[in-house]
Amino acid sequence: MADIVFCADDFTGASDTLATLARAGKSARLYLSPPRISDHPEIAGLDAIGVATSLRALSVKDGINRMNELVAGLSGAGGKIHHFKICSTFDSSPRIGNIAQVADCFAKGINAHWQAIIGGQPSLGRYCVFGNLFAAASNGTIHRIDRHPVMRTHPVTPMAEADLRQHLNAQGWPDVGLIDVTLIRRGARALTAEIQNRMAAGETHTLFDAAENHDLEIIGQALRAIAVNTKILCIGASSVAQALTASNRANDTPPIKTAPAPIPQRNGPVFAFAGSRSPLTAQQVAATRHLHKIEITPGNLMDPTGFADMTKACMDVLADGKHLLATLGDDAAHGIGGHELAKASARFIANVITQTRIGFLAIAGGDTSSLAVLELPIDSLSFVEDFDRGVPVIRAHGSDPQLDGLEMILKGGQMGQTDIFDQVVNRTETGSRTR
Structure with missing residues (x-):
């Protein structure tokens, strides 16, 4: 059975975790619902399995x-270690996308009495220092x-609090x-001892700083040591998968890189949908020259x-x-809630691509991506290759010949060139990217 089992709260991050595991040489598959081995015999040979959701x-x-x-x-x-994959920016609230209460439910279900919260993902410009979260904007400036x-x-x-302890306190974790970083940089052995002391004292939720990739390597070594005798749940972005698969010890066997899957000859045009309100997505839409554009209003x-x-x-x-490229117009007077708009966008995307054969699907917007994929008659996703930082190409699997093998990117609003x-x-027409 799989060593790592993860549950993701959206699809854009889930695909990034899938890619992180694959880069480390792990065989992994992402499912749209918990898979049964009778239906998915491939599970027996996987190192990691995940379920993507719209939590x-x-x-x-x-x-x-x-x-x-x-x-x-x-x-x-x-699963020796379970991972609740959340957004690297921790954007959540007591009412919507509550991390703490849903993670507690996860931990109770797997009988994990201690939860490790990894607070940064340096590879994506997310840094946690002394409990406070910082993130790079599209121009590289860190805020x-x-x-x-x-x-x-x-x-x-909206994020109104940078101290993640205070942010999570409002969601149900008071302690x-x-x-x-000063404790982490004492090394894995000292960190393992510190965690054991905390657990013996009754600490159940522990936040870890992460300001650089080496911090994740040390954290990963300590978590693997703790997991030998203790069931644990890790909460965080794809940095959790990075930590758990990191290798920096002399006697570690370097990971065998998973070769990119060959790009199949799939005829059809690109269909892209931009539902994110991010300024970066707006720039990406404005910069597009090779796609016909249609604007769709919330009223539509x-x-x-x-x-x-x-x-x-x-x-x-x-x-x-x-x-x-279909874009969602910014009609401020529509009066439609963000989740309802994302659900309507998802139904629209699914309606188009289940009736028209396309060669590639691209969706910009975390909630829209999650809900759109859930609308499709597919059952799992696999990693194909890296495309942009935090944006891998993934492939759909299912019994519907219209969608089986369809490749896609699911892009968060702040991701991508x-x-x-x-x-x-360019990738669809030539089989490769040029930069």
Whole structure:
């Protein structure tokens, strides 16, 4: 059975964790619901399995109910270490996408009495120092998360607190301990002893700083040592997978890199949908030159006639073999909640691509990506190759020949180079990226 079992609260981050494991030489597959080995015999040969969800968009009650279902379904999957994969920016709130209460539900289900919270992902420009989270903006400038130009104004879960202990306290964890960089940099042996002392004293939730990749290597060694005798749940971004698979000891066997899967000959145009409100996504849309653009308003998505008309407009463009970028217009007067808008966008994407054969799917927007993939008749995703930082190419698997083998990128609003949509077209047309 798998050594690592992870549950992700959205699809963009789940695909990044999948890629992180694959880069480390781990065989891994991402499922849309807890897999049964009778239906998926490939599970027996996997090092890691994950389930991708839309938990970050759910209320506390719905999130707990969904996590109970997931844990019950994963009961036979094994797992020396379990990972609750969350966004690297920790954007969440007491009401929507509550990390603490859903993680507690996960921990209870696997009988884990201690939870390790990894507070940074340096590879993506996310740094946790003395318990405070910092994140790089699209121009590379690093901001405290509550002063970040995007995250402080996130449309659903704006970040108003940089101290992750205080942020998680508001969600139900009043006594989160902190292991800061000065403790981590004493080395893995000292860190392991510190964790054991904390656990013996009754500490149940511990936040770890992470300011550079070497911090993750040390954390990973300590977590693996603790996991020999103790069931643990790790909470954090793909940095958790990076830590658990890191190798910096002389007697470690270097990981065998997983070769990129060959790009199959799949005919059809690119269909891209930009539902993110991020300024970077707006720049990426404006920079696109190789895709036909259609703007869809929130009103179009909520009105049956408008929905049908815009579906037909998109299908007509794709049927002509043209690459298409559908963008969600910013109509501030629409009065539609962010989650409802993401669900409507997801239904729209699924409606288009289940009726029109495409060669590649690209979605910008975390909630939109999660909900859109859940609308599709597929059952799992596998890693193909890296595409951009934090944006891997993944491949869909399922019984529907229209979608089986479809490759895609699921891009968070703050991820990717400015010309990412044109690079998708280049990859589809030439089988490689040029930069």
